[in-house]
Amino acid sequence: MDNVTPVNQLNSASAWLDRREPRSMGLGRSHLFTAVEAALDPLVLVFSLWGLAFFFEGSVRPAYLILSVIVFSLTFPGTSQLRLPVWKVFSKIAFHWVWIAGLLLLTGFVTEYFHKFSMAVLGNWLWVAPVAQAGAHLALRAAAPQLLKLQGAVKGAVIVGMNEQGVSLARHIAGSAYSGIDLKGFFDDRGEERRESQDDYPLVGKIDDLPAYVKKHRIQFIYLSLPMASRPRILQVLDGLKDTTASIYFVPDMFITDLIQGRSDSVCGVTVISVCDTPFRGVNGVLKRASDIVLSLLILLLISPVMLVIGLMVKLDSPGPVIFKQRRYGLDGEQILVYKFRSMAVTEDGGTIQQARKNDMRITRLGAILRRTSLDELPQFINVLQGRMSIVGPRPHAVAHNEMYRSLIKGYMVRHKVRPGITGWAQVNGQRGETDTLDKMQSRIDCDLDYLRNWSLQLDFYIILRTVRLVFKDSAAY
Known part of the structure; x- marks a missing residue:
């Protein structure tokens, strides 16, 4: 597809690295365990250093902060040790700490930076750090059943x-x-x-x-x-x-x-x-969700006066509810309720739903403006905060449309490996509006799958910026 080649230009380097250097995301254990195990050893070493510095000197001086950055970079990410026998965990901790401490001591001796640190702090850190690591791993084993329940x-x-x-x-x-x-x-x-x-x-x-x-x-x-x-x-x-x-x-x-x-x-x-598979495993999932929360909170704060005005205008323009709720398919094909400002005189959510067409008589006078400018989508930022949607992702279709197209288009349901989005790669590439032919829906799905293959945070921001620009000149929506 010619209209989706920019995504490869935007993300070709990271996509190439993904193909050449496969990563292990640890699917044999939960994502929570993956994150905890990755950060456990680095954080224990850093916090033990800070604790000793505060105990002996009353503060954590810049020299200790610099040392903390070096230690963290040398030890992150930590390795999974939950499946190992306890004696082997202790032996690995001892071996790695001897290597890390030896490297740091040798560097301090060669550069003569020892005088920047208290010998009491460093001397105690040499035995406190591995003991704290061992205690942290034992605590993780004890808490593992409860952490597993959180998933x-x-x-x-x-x-x-x-x-x-x-x-x-x-x-x-x-x-x-x-x-x-x-x-x-x-x-x-x-x-x-x-x-x-x-x-x-x-x-x-x-x-x-x-x-x-x-x-x-x-x-x-x-x-x-x-x-x-x-x-x-x-x-x-x-x-x-x-x-x-x-x-x-x-x-x-x-x-x-x-x-x-x-x-x-x-x-x-x-x-x-x-x-x-979903692109949002491990760190990618944390980045995606964190960006959704931060951006949706910021946007809702900025647009709340606009939403109040639109809600009042919808109420005065035609009878019916201000917010239209419709069932859509979300993550893993689960049904979710999506919020929009009502733009039609009807609120269809049954087994058969007719897509909006040009000069559709069901669309209200105000609704035509809201749909053309995408202002009817603003309540969906609440869906993002709820965790039902994402700011960028495949646009959710009505349940009736999903049931029809899933049997007609191969790979249709793959788009539900991620949360649906308020905007998406298909929408900024001209695939917005009515899909009155199978070819049009196929083009939209091709864009959605292309987004999943090439996702990056950079691509998300690029789509958001293009969406803002399209709001003011897009004529495909009605």
Whole structure:
């Protein structure tokens, strides 16, 4: 598509790095554990230094702040040690601390910067730091069950292919206490004599049964453990799963295909390749949500007088509610309520909804202005604060439209791997307004998938700026 090439120009460097240097996001444990384990050791070392400096000197001088930055940069991110025996955790802490402390001491000796620090602080830090690290890891183990509960229900998963690789993955998941994964079983077409023996998990069904099972049981992780020679079968499986919101991974062989956020990853220590996954895992998810909260709060503070005026005008212009609520599909295909200023004389939210057309008689006089300028979308910043939507993302469609297009367009439901947005890549590339043909909707979905493949915070801000510019001259909406 010619109209989406700028996204590759904006993000080509980071996309290239993603392809060349796959990252491990630790799918074998929750995102909360990933974040805590990454920051635990660096923060313990820094806070122990600050505590000793304050205890012996009454303040944390700039020299200690500089040393803290160096220590943090050398130790971040920390590694996962929850699955290791306690004795091995202690030995790793001791080994790494000897290396870090030795490097710092050698640097201080060579540069003669020892005189900048209190010997009492440094001397005590040499033994307080590793002891504090050990205590922090023991505390994390004790708190792990409660932290796991904060992540909500465990994620359902299935493995396609009861072979050596698939059974190995199942055993790793079973042996991981904090994976957050509930493995339901295997799907395989082969006879019992050709399958690997697996006592812990059942054979759920044939591969053709997989899409229906995934939708019925809301499976969120699918691991494809099929041989390279089964490429046609794999493509058939992928086509069948494009009407779901499940994250799909290869274990571990793969061929080149059209990937969404494709990268190598790790599930309970087993390498997998993501085929279709959200770009908002780990740090990316934190950045995305933090930017949504900050920007939506700031925007709501600025536009609150405008919203009050618009609400009063809607009430005076025509009978009916000021705020129109309509069911849409949100993250993972869950239904959400989206808020808009009412711009029509009707409030349709049933099984059949007609899209707004040019010169649509249902649109009120004020509604025509609101829709043309996108001012009817302003209440959706409240949806962003609620966590139902994002400022930038695929635009949410009415439930009735989703049910129709999900069976007509391959990959349609992949757009629900992320929160829907107030604006999106499709909208700033001319795909706004009525989609009265299948080709128009296909173009919109192509843009949405392109956004997921190439997401960056820079791209989000670029889309926001283009949206502001389009508000004043876009004639596609009615």
